Amino acid sequence: MRSSEAHPLTRWIPLRRFLAQSWVLGLLGLVTVLLFWFLATASGAVDSLFLPSPHVVWQAGQSQWQSGLLVKDAVASIQRVFIGFALSAGLALPMGIAMGSNLTICRLLEPLMALIRYMPAPAFIPLLIIYFGLEELPKVLLIFIGTFFFNTLMIMDAVKFVPSELVETALTLGGRGLPILTRVVAPYIAPQVFDTYRINMASAWNLVIVAELVAANEGLGKRISLAQRFLRTDDIFVGLIVIGLVGLTIDLGFRFLMRKACAWAN
Amino acid sequence: MHLQVSAVCKSFGYGSNAKQVLDTINLDLHSGQFLALVGSSGSGKSTIMRLIAGLDRPSSGEIRFDGQLVRGPGAERGMVFQKYSLYPWLTAAQNVAFGMELQGRSRAEIRERTAYFLEVVDLVDSARLLPRELSGGMQQRVAIARALAAEPKLLLLDEPFGALDLQIRESMQEFLYQLWQRTGLAALLITHDLEEAMLLAQQVHILAPRPGRIVRSIALPSDRSNLAHLRVSPAFLELREDLARTLRSLDGALVS
Ligand SMILES: Nc1ncnc2c1ncn2[C@@H]1O[C@H](COP(=O)(O)OP(=O)(O)OP(=O)(O)O)[C@@H](O)[C@H]1O
Numbered sequence: 035m036r037s038s039e040a041h042p043l044t045r046w047i048p049l050r051r052f053l054a055q056s057w058v059l060g061l062l063g064l065v066t067v068l069l070f071w072f073l074a075t076a077s078g079a080v081d082s083l084f085l086p087s088p089h090v091v092w093q094a095g096q097s098q099w100q101s102g103l104l105v106k107d108a109v110a111s112i113q114r115v116f117i118g119f120a121l122s123a124g125l126a127l128p129m130g131i132a133m134g135s136n137l138t139i140c141r142l143l144e145p146l147m148a149l150i151r152y153m154p155a156p157a158f159i160p161l162l163i164i165y166f167g168l169e170e171l172p173k174v175l176l177i178f179i180g181t182f183f184f185n186t187l188m189i190m191d192a193v194k195f196v197p198s199e200l201v202e203t204a205l206t207l208g209g210r211g212l213p214i215l216t217r218v219v220a221p222y223i224a225p226q227v228f229d230t231y232r233i234n235m236a237s238a239w240n241l242v243i244v245a246e247l248v249a250a251n252e253g254l255g256k257r258i259s260l261a262q263r264f265l266r267t268d269d270i271f272v273g274l275i276v277i278g279l280v281g282l283t284i285d286l287g288f289r290f291l292m293r294k295a296c297a298w299a300n
Numbered sequence: 301m302h303l304q305v306s307a308v309c310k311s312f313g314y315g316s317n318a319k320q321v322l323d324t325i326n327l328d329l330h331s332g333q334f335l336a337l338v339g340s341s342g343s344g345k346s347t348i349m350r351l352i353a354g355l356d357r358p359s360s361g362e363i364r365f366d367g368q369l370v371r372g373p374g375a376e377r378g379m380v381f382q383k384y385s386l387y388p389w390l391t392a393a394q395n396v397a398f399g400m401e402l403q404g405r406s407r408a409e410i411r412e413r414t415a416y417f418l419e420v421v422d423l424v425d426s427a428r429l430l431p432r433e434l435s436g437g438m439q440q441r442v443a444i445a446r447a448l449a450a451e452p453k454l455l456l457l458d459e460p461f462g463a464l465d466l467q468i469r470e471s472m473q474e475f476l477y478q479l480w481q482r483t484g485l486a487a488l489l490i491t492h493d494l495e496e497a498m499l500l501a502q503q504v505h506i507l508a509p510r511p512g513r514i515v516r517s518i519a520l521p522s523d524r525s526n527l528a529h530l531r532v533s534p535a536f537l538e539l540r541e542d543l544a545r546t547l548r549s550l551d552g553a554l555v556s
């Protein structure tokens with residue numbers, strides 16, 4: 035028996051445990067990409083106009099930060115997303131619940147919504163500009179159009195899957211009407227609603243950038259399209275990275291909220 | 301309390317797809333009575349229960365509760381479902397309190413009655429646990445406490461112990477029997493377990509399938525000082541075998 039020496043397969047267990055933690059591998063992936071980026075630019079293999087080095091991008095970011103442009107752009111974009119999405123989320127919730135719990139309303143609206151859902155929201159931009167000009171309203175409405183139908187239909191589905199026993203139990207306990215919706219349906223679908231919002235928030239974030247690329251005075255998308263005009267790839271990279279980071283932060287925020295509010299569902 | 305089910309039929313579907321599930325069901329149930337319905341799977345047991353609870357309408361015939369036609373669900377007819385139906389986001393205590401909150405009772409009353417009924421089902425220590433942290437038997441006890449706390453005049457139990465293993469089922473039967481004796485509630489128990497029905501109920505109706513109809517009704521002796529003893533007493537076993545033959549012949553009839 036070779037008891038003193040660890041088996042070759044078990045020797046690596048601590049390392050595997052370390053790697054098994056999800057953040058470790060995530061970080062590894064990120065670092066690898068950064069490393070390749072650095073090597074590609076440092077070796078001179080790629081023209082620095084096409085691919086600015088990490089260092090140059092960092093400096094561009096710093097100068098945007100110091101001039102206050104970065105914050106101003108980010109605030110403008112985030113504001114649009116939040117107003118448009120709040121409108122969409124706020125209306126989709128009662129609408130989705132109504133469609134999910136009432137067959138008539140569902141039959142009336144579902145085909146219409148399913149149709150509109152397949153119209154790409156950016157295709158509405160020309161119309162929105164004709165109707166509402168170049169101010170904030172068309173951008174907010176674009177985000178609304180791009181997320182409202184998805185939000186509504188996903189919430190409707192969540193409502194349809196509320197187990198009938200839960201509703202019927204409430205009925206046999208003497209409940210009826212609105213309290214059934216607020217005390218049974220709403221809490222049951224809450225985790226799915228959070229998840230719906232989290233997923234569709236990503237499209238809201240995409241759409242605001244698209245809207246700003248087309249027409250805007252400020253915003254992260256506007257900054258990118260300006261940078262393109264002056265071939266400032268470093269500024270484009272700054273924009274892309276910031277957009278990603280803000281989006282990720284919002285995503286994590288939703289996950290955090292869901293964990294706090296719906297501990298029972300985890 | 302008086303429940304009258306008179307000549308109730310129930311079909312699902314329309315036209316050539318119509319399927320009769322219940323055929324001319326008659327039942328009578330008074331305060332303090334414990335009635336059981338026994339039938340094989342698919343014989344329409346849950347359907348009867350849902351009609352009495354007011355969750356479905358009969359195709360013909362009528363159901364009266366204290367003389368009033370049943371038109372929908374109401375708190376006077378409490379129900380414990382076949383499948384676990386606790387609210388997963390509420391603790392055991394909050395589940396028990398749920399019906400009373402819907403009824404708009406005062407906070408003090410809710411607190412007091414919740415504590416009392418948790419005590420009745422012996423779950424005081426688990427008051428703050430979520431359903432997923434409770435065993436199957438504990439969950440069903442919470443469901444029973446929740447139904448009782450809403451103060452029904454009639455308790456409808458749809459195979460409440462069907463998903464539990466044998467040992468827990470026996471202790472739950474003991475528990476339910478004592479509960480019924482203590483509260484003097486009217487109860488209608490649905491089960492496919494003949495022994496369960498015979499142990500607990502004063503009267504057992506046997507349901508034949510396709511379409512569901514009552515083919516035999518038996519009144520049972522009322523001496524049950526000791527359920528464990530009763531389970532193995534010769535007279536009990538003999539009657540049980542007799543009824544089991546009836547059930548088997550009903551199932552055989554559909555094969556031939
Ligand atoms: N909503 C419905 N629509 C159509 N058919 C139904 C409906 N509900 C029940 N049935 C049919 O009625 C029959 C009886 O169903 P029911 O649920 O009452 O049986 P059960 O005796 O409770 O069975 P189990 O012991 O399996 O619970 C079944 O054949 C079922 O398919």
Ligand SMILES: [Mg+2]
Nearest residue numbers: 345346347382
């Ligand atoms: Mg059933």
